Amino acid sequence: MTKTKIVLLSIIVALSGSGTFLFAENPEQPKIISIAKDSAPAKKIEELNLDVLADWNGKLYIVAGPQDMVHLQKERIPYTLQTVPLTPARGQNAFSGGGVNGAYHTYQELEADMLALQQKYPNIAQVFPLGESLEKRKIYALKISDNVAFEEDEPEVLFLGCHHAREWISVEVPFLMGKYLAENYASDPEVKRIVDQSEIWIVPLVNPDGLEYTLHVYRYWRKNRRDNGQGNFGVDINRNYGYKWGIDNEGSSPSPASEVYRGTAAFSEPEARAVRDLFLRKNFQAMISFHSFSQVILYPWGYTKVPSDKNAQMREIAAEMSSRIQAVAGRVYQYGQSNGPAMYPTNGDTTDWAFGTSGTPSYTIELPPIDELGGGFFNRLEDIEPIFRENLPAMVYLIDYSIANYQPAIHNPYDLGAFLFKKIDKPDTRY
Ligand SMILES: [Zn+2]
Numbered sequence: 001m002t003k004t005k006i007v008l009l010s011i012i013v014a015l016s017g018s019g020t021f022l023f024a025e026n027p028e029q030p031k032i033i034s035i036a037k038d039s040a041p042a043k044k045i046e047e048l049n050l051d052v053l054a055d056w057n058g059k060l061y062i063v064a065g066p067q068d069m070v071h072l073q074k075e076r077i078p079y080t081l082q083t084v085p086l087t088p089a090r091g092q093n094a095f096s097g098g099g100v101n102g103a104y105h106t107y108q109e110l111e112a113d114m115l116a117l118q119q120k121y122p123n124i125a126q127v128f129p130l131g132e133s134l135e136k137r138k139i140y141a142l143k144i145s146d147n148v149a150f151e152e153d154e155p156e157v158l159f160l161g162c163h164h165a166r167e168w169i170s171v172e173v174p175f176l177m178g179k180y181l182a183e184n185y186a187s188d189p190e191v192k193r194i195v196d197q198s199e200i201w202i203v204p205l206v207n208p209d210g211l212e213y214t215l216h217v218y219r220y221w222r223k224n225r226r227d228n229g230q231g232n233f234g235v236d237i238n239r240n241y242g243y244k245w246g247i248d249n250e251g252s253s254p255s256p257a258s259e260v261y262r263g264t265a266a267f268s269e270p271e272a273r274a275v276r277d278l279f280l281r282k283n284f285q286a287m288i289s290f291h292s293f294s295q296v297i298l299y300p301w302g303y304t305k306v307p308s309d310k311n312a313q314m315r316e317i318a319a320e321m322s323s324r325i326q327a328v329a330g331r332v333y334q335y336g337q338s339n340g341p342a343m344y345p346t347n348g349d350t351t352d353w354a355f356g357t358s359g360t361p362s363y364t365i366e367l368p369p370i371d372e373l374g375g376g377f378f379n380r381l382e383d384i385e386p387i388f389r390e391n392l393p394a395m396v397y398l399i400d401y402s403i404a405n406y407q408p409a410i411h412n413p414y415d416l417g418a419f420l421f422k423k424i425d426k427p428d429t430r431y
Helices: 003-016 042-047 066-074 107-120 169-184 189-197 208-216 270-281 311-329 350-358 381-404
Strands: 031-036 051-056 059-064 125-132 138-144 156-161 199-203 227-229 284-292 296-299 334-337 362-367
Touching (some): 107 125, 107 138, 107 169, 156 270, 169 362, 169 381, 189 381, 270 350, 284 381, 296 350, 311 334, 311 381
Parallel strands (some): 156 199, 156 284, 284 362
Antiparallel strands (some): 051 059, 125 138, 296 362
8 A cells, every 4th residue: 555545544534433424514515435345346336436545454445526426326326425414614623633634733733833832932932813713713913022011123924824725734844943943942043033033924824714624524635615606615825916917717717616716806814815915014025825736936026927027036045045945855846937837827826926026036936745655635744743854944944045136115005014913812712
């Protein structure tokens, strides 16, 4: 059995649990099901062209859409739903404190861990809610800096995670960066140096509703949870930003059912607005938006194949980040323009908007693995720390770059001076 299958299986087994399943869900949504291999001749099963995730212990685990279920019923092949039962958005969180997601954070766990950092390191860590998701979860930012309560004249850097719900590792890498900086500030002069000279903003979970949905309902969910009507849910937050939004139907889709649905208007989604409002109130010198998977470093433009006027500089920074990542454990992250030969066009994404609006060097890092065979969206629990560790020097490099190239905001029309969001001390209790 390949490694991928073991990873997938451990998740499926964890997901399968026991008891009855309730589906108050969109029936169009594909689900993970299992069928016993001896329930029908192999040839008959083959003819159904099912999307087989894994073949294990006499059962096939399948990602099945409604049509597949109809076919199975027609052929009288019994199947079992393996998806976890739906939990109300603000009901009991079945997985807090460890569960199917293990060391990966739930919304609630992340909130608690961010507030714990603030409590333990009050001089350098503060938590701000930037706004609320569609389902009224908070979108939190963690600010790390010396004299953290004050707006100092220092370069600012932004690290974002989890625009896409199923990309769990993209929550962990930016959060662990904040934790690392807070925990090592007192003992590591290098950490102290960068924290003293900059303001580091970390938003590990841009899409909290989506993340919760992947935990409780459907592990492959990507978008937010916008009800688009007619049984279609979700806007791709990373196609909802307002630079060249919807310029064509290749880089995003006008169709509400699509995985890259761009929404009804630029910044129609509160999650994208929360990032926008932070960005416009600050003067970021550089940013990374973490995603997974494919192990690449991308920079604008995504909407066109034409290189930006800062292409050489953007490429140089990407090359430097890539080589620093590789130096840690030998893993190679390719790099290039987002809409390059090996990649696909995107419009309305975070980095095109950030770069197009401010000229700030803006990167998408697609974390490991390289491909579906390497695990796709399923990183193992043991992968979290090594993936963070290899990205750490790239993030430090970008902070150093920002310090070295700092340009104070002199005519940022959006610079509102003091930060308008209020720090919070207690968890949001409205789950
Ligand atoms: Zn993504």
